[in-house]
Amino acid sequence: MAGTTDFDLYRPAEEHDMLRDTIRALAEAKIAPFAAEVDEEGRFPQEALDALVASDLHAVHVPEEYGGAGADALATVIVIEEVARACASSSLIPAVNKLGSLPVILSGSEDLKKKYLGPLAKGDAMFSYALSEPDAGSDAAGMKTKAVRDGDFWVLNGVKRWITNAGVSEYYTVMAVTDPTKRSKGISAFVVEKSDEGVSFGAPERKLGIKGSPTREVYLDNVRIPADRMIGEEGTGFATAMKTLDHTRITIAAQALGIAQGALDYAKGYVQERKQFGKPIGDFQGIQFMLADMAMKLEAARQLTYAAAAKSERLDGDLTSFGAAAKCFASDVAMEVTTDAVQLLGGYGYTRDYPVERMMRDAKITQIYEGTNQVQRIVMARNLP
Ligand SMILES: Cc1cc2nc3c(=O)[nH]c(=O)nc-3n(C[C@H](O)[C@H](O)[C@H](O)COP(=O)(O)OP(=O)(O)OC[C@H]3O[C@@H](n4cnc5c(N)ncnc54)[C@H](O)[C@@H]3O)c2cc1C
Numbered sequence: 001m002a003g004t005t006d007f008d009l010y011r012p013a014e015e016h017d018m019l020r021d022t023i024r025a026l027a028e029a030k031i032a033p034f035a036a037e038v039d040e041e042g043r044f045p046q047e048a049l050d051a052l053v054a055s056d057l058h059a060v061h062v063p064e065e066y067g068g069a070g071a072d073a074l075a076t077v078i079v080i081e082e083v084a085r086a087c088a089s090s091s092l093i094p095a096v097n098k099l100g101s102l103p104v105i106l107s108g109s110e111d112l113k114k115k116y117l118g119p120l121a122k123g124d125a126m127f128s129y130a131l132s133e134p135d136a137g138s139d140a141a142g143m144k145t146k147a148v149r150d151g152d153f154w155v156l157n158g159v160k161r162w163i164t165n166a167g168v169s170e171y172y173t174v175m176a177v178t179d180p181t182k183r184s185k186g187i188s189a190f191v192v193e194k195s196d197e198g199v200s201f202g203a204p205e206r207k208l209g210i211k212g213s214p215t216r217e218v219y220l221d222n223v224r225i226p227a228d229r230m231i232g233e234e235g236t237g238f239a240t241a242m243k244t245l246d247h248t249r250i251t252i253a254a255q256a257l258g259i260a261q262g263a264l265d266y267a268k269g270y271v272q273e274r275k276q277f278g279k280p281i282g283d284f285q286g287i288q289f290m291l292a293d294m295a296m297k298l299e300a301a302r303q304l305t306y307a308a309a310a311k312s313e314r315l316d317g318d319l320t321s322f323g324a325a326a327k328c329f330a331s332d333v334a335m336e337v338t339t340d341a342v343q344l345l346g347g348y349g350y351t352r353d354y355p356v357e358r359m360m361r362d363a364k365i366t367q368i369y370e371g372t373n374q375v376q377r378i379v380m381a382r383n384l385p
Contacts, residue, residue: 038212048090053123084258089212100127107232125170189237209361256334331366
């Protein structure tokens with residue numbers, strides 16, 4: 001794998017490589033052993049959360065001034081990539097902690113940052129992101145959840161759908177309409193706490209993959225929160241939500257890279273062991289070409305993702321299109337590579353006795369969430385240089 005020198009911004013490349021070694025060792029020892037069980041039972045990967053918190057790797061992006069590790073965007077990508085290589089469901093712990101809290105980091109008041117980033121950094125609370133609704137997915141600005149001002153409070157009512165880690169997270173960034181006449185400019189962002197009166201959750205969705213990551217509806221029934229829980233100014237919530245996605249689509253690309261790398265590594269080992277026609281199937285050129293294509297596409301996706309991470313750190317003007325491109329390309333590659341990995345294992349690949357079918361199921365979501373790959377293409381087309 002290529003070094004990270006070209007994209008390293010603030011620290012020597014060795015630090016990123018050392019971080020990768022650390023997180024890979026942790027993921028192999030403490031996360032991978034539970035990945036199949038977490039998938040099979042559809043249960044939250046508590047072992048992964050405990051291991052990540054114990055090593056301070058559950059929310060590395062939180063700035064040092066708020067008690068976090070202050071990791072740059074590339075380091076965060078590496079953490080998510082390595083966790084996903086072992087267990088995609090578990091990689092949504094660091095990924096969604098960033099997604100949920102980035103609106104506060106980007107646009108929140110100093111008081112909000114102090115109040116909510118500290119517990120996140122310590123591992124006392126997780127953070128979710130609540131934009132989507134039953135009738136507002138790709139067209140997120142069509143949301144119906146409302147927030148109405150009442151003196152020093154806002155009162156929220158509505159349903160958020162598909163919320164990752166809902167019920168497990170303590171904190172939620174919730175986007176809600178504060179002025180229905182202004183569409184996206186009439187949307188504001190708020191921090192809602194799980195313990196706020198009127199907050200409840202739907203049954204876990206029964207999904208194709210990432211079964212260990214709870215996805216639930218969040219119900220807001222007259223949830224009355226202090227006015228200072230608004231993130232940024234009134235009417236800026238949608239812009240903050242989109243700015244957040246510019247940065248976090250790169251973390252979905254990272255997740256896709258990790259899933260694909262896990263599948264490639266497994267398939268590479270398998271073809272050296274499995275014998276047909278009197279020799280390891282890896283001796284056949286047809287198999288070698290498949291592996292070469294998988295590795296080539298994966299490395300291209302990795303380079304694009306790391307370049308996007310550098311842009312995220314530098315706040316480059318073309319971050320929006322790079323973030324969309326990295327997510328779109330890496331997730332398409334992950335789908336291809338994991339499907340090919342199943343093919344390389346033949347009938348065995350199609351069973352739950354081997355990890356590649358889980359990886360193929362897990363890869364699919366990376367083409368869908370944080371904006372489908374059709375939406376990424378719309379974003380790229382709108383931002384053509
Ligand atoms: C497991 C899971 C976890 C999720 N986690 C979160 C979360 O934590 N927080 C959150 O807010 N949301 C989350 N989501 C929601 C996710 O971001 C949406 O599902 C996604 O944005 C697509 O919206 P939709 O499902 O309503 O599909 P739709 O918008 O209904 O799209 C259906 C199809 O139409 C296509 N389409 C739509 N509009 C266009 C267009 N203009 N041009 C071309 N094609 C188009 C789409 O690409 C797709 O193929 C999650 C979803 C899932 C499944």
